[in-house]
Amino acid sequence: MSTQLSWRASEATVGELAARAGVATSALRFYEREGLISSRRTSGNQRRYGREMLRRVAFIRAAQSLGIPLAAIREALALLPEGRTPTPEDWARVSECWREDLNERIRLLEQLRDNLTDCIGCGCLSLTKCGLVNRNDQLGSEGPGARQLAHPGCFQPE
Structure with a gap:
């Protein structure tokens, strides 16, 4: 066509x-x-x-x-x-x-x-250093461990 x-x-x-x-x-x-x-x-x-x-x-x-x-x-x-x-x-x-x-x-x-x-391999743990996905350690309030890895597809930069 x-x-x-x-x-x-x-x-x-x-x-x-x-x-x-x-x-x-x-x-x-x-x-x-x-x-x-x-x-x-x-x-x-x-x-x-x-x-x-x-x-x-x-x-x-x-x-x-x-x-x-x-x-x-x-x-x-x-x-x-x-x-x-x-x-x-x-x-x-x-x-x-x-x-x-x-x-x-x-x-x-x-x-x-x-x-x-710096970000590769961190899995967005509750680290105060991660300013990309875990700015101001906001994921720390959700509990220990790699919070983003626990919820696949959650990589959403602010």
């Missing part, structure tokens, strides 16, 4: 949009159910997406790759205008919503990178 949409086409089928956006048709249906994109229905009940949905899908995928939750993506997309393709200024306003959060994530990743050698 071609990933090209005719420059004349104002709308795309679910298959055309999926191919062009590089996502499964099920992803488009999911995004629509979640209120992230919209379509109209033909008389035969087939979905038709406006060309502007291609940019929305690209934005959703980029945001997801940054670990931004769907609820935050939905809130940001709600800031975009209805009925027209967003301008660069519209996208700048939307992306500004996440600047502070992304800067904090970058700070935490840099801190992890810089302290990784």
